[in-house]
Amino acid sequence: GNSVTQMEGPVTLSEEAFLTINCTYTATGYPSLFWYVQYPGEGLQLLLKATKADDKGSNKGFEATYRKETTSFHLEKGSVQVSDSAVYFCALSKGAQKLVFGQGTRLTINP
Amino acid sequence: DVKVTQSSRYLVKRTGEKVFLECVQDMDHENMFWYRQDPGLGLRLIYFSYDVKMKEKGDIPEGYSVSREKKERFSLILESASTNQTSMYLCASSFTDYNSPLHFGNGTRLTVT
Numbered sequence: 757g758n759s760v761t762q763m764e765g766p767v768t769l770s771e772e773a774f775l776t777i778n779c780t781y782t783a784t785g786y787p788s789l790f791w792y793v794q795y796p797g798e799g800l801q802l803l804l805k806a807t808k809a810d811d812k813g814s815n816k817g818f819e820a821t822y823r824k825e826t827t828s829f830h831l832e833k834g835s836v837q838v839s840d841s842a843v844y845f846c847a848l849s850k851g852a853q854k855l856v857f858g859q860g861t862r863l864t865i866n867p
Numbered sequence: 868d869v870k871v872t873q874s875s876r877y878l879v880k881r882t883g884e885k886v887f888l889e890c891v892q893d894m895d896h897e898n899m900f901w902y903r904q905d906p907g908l909g910l911r912l913i914y915f916s917y918d919v920k921m922k923e924k925g926d927i928p929e930g931y932s933v934s935r936e937k938k939e940r941f942s943l944i945l946e947s948a949s950t951n952q953t954s955m956y957l958c959a960s961s962f963t964d965y966n967s968p969l970h971f972g973n974g975t976r977l978t979v980t
Contacts, residue, residue, distance in 0.1 A: 805966065857909040858909050859909040
């Protein structure tokens, strides 16, 4: 079946550090891939997406590239800020926007 | 801005009670969803609806039902609450376009004692 596996958290970094959060997926066909972010006390919001192989999604300094050959969609940011502290969810769509989510990775950035 | 509003932020109920969680969206979205969020498990789809009076089971529908009488409102019902239904419940909505993003409410934290 379809599934998403994210790197275990929590992840703690210092401000301006480089961030990678790993995400791999298992799916039939060619799903669309998403990163959602959940700030404290809020619902999830879309961070970026990619709809086909080799697409790169980007937003707010975050990037992720849809790699079909490694079935991965790793999230990266070159220089994190305290305001990036949140829980990050990788997800894939299997039609009709029925998203399958990873378990989430809690990120804490220290000043 | 799209707004998805969940009626309660925190709810405490007793085992066996019937519980209603309400969700309203203001963007005329066709699709609406109910997820539950548990630590280490991510989000799991309970039910979704792609039109008024239409519903489909998600991955974990047992113990839940839903109602969609109007396009903007999607209710999750726990017929007889149990302690294993203590969780964060998230409502979401979207257009039917394949890559249209989901818009989430802020969640309802339900505790069943």
